Amino acid sequence: MNVLRMLAAQRSSQMSQESKRTYTIRLPETVAARVEKQAATSGVAPTTLIQSLVVDACMSLAETAVGGPASNLIGKLDVLGKACERLEQNAIERYGRLLFEAVKTRSAFLHALDQSLSEATVDEIIEASEKTARDYIDRLGGEGGTKQ
Numbered sequence: 001m002n003v004l005r006m007l008a009a010q011r012s013s014q015m016s017q018e019s020k021r022t023y024t025i026r027l028p029e030t031v032a033a034r035v036e037k038q039a040a041t042s043g044v045a046p047t048t049l050i051q052s053l054v055v056d057a058c059m060s061l062a063e064t065a066v067g068g069p070a071s072n073l074i075g076k077l078d079v080l081g082k083a084c085e086r087l088e089q090n091a092i093e094r095y096g097r098l099l100f101e102a103v104k105t106r107s108a109f110l111h112a113l114d115q116s117l118s119e120a121t122v123d124e125i126i127e128a129s130e131k132t133a134r135d136y137i138d139r140l141g142g143e144g145g146t147k148q
């Protein structure tokens with residue numbers, strides 16, 4: 001049995017199990033003659049040969065899309081996504097280090113104040129500092145910054 005005939009028969013049986021749509025196509029006489037000749041040589045009906053050719057073409061396009069430009073784009077998007085994740089992680093780590101340093105500095109400063117000034121004076125300094133910080137944050141919020 002001819003390989004093309006075997007493949008056509010296999011595809012035909014697979015297609016009979018799937019729902020199908022009917023299309024009417026027009027072929028130039030020369031192409032129609034070649035299709036009929038190839039179908040006769042293969043021992044299949046011209047319709048089965050055309051169905052096989054269309055299915056092969058569609059399968060080739062699907063395989064090309066998986067390994068071609070579409071997958072390259074998907075690969076590039078994956079790389080970009082991973083780069084963004086690394087940047088975000090780096091930003092979180094930098095923020096954590098900055099926050100730690102700010103808290104450590106504040107703590108050292110407050111310990112030094114407690115050792116050298118009275119409690120009432122330290123409390124006044126802390127209140128004035130907090131007000132200044134709130135005012136600064138409010139100004140940033142009004143200028144398009146982040147309000148906290």
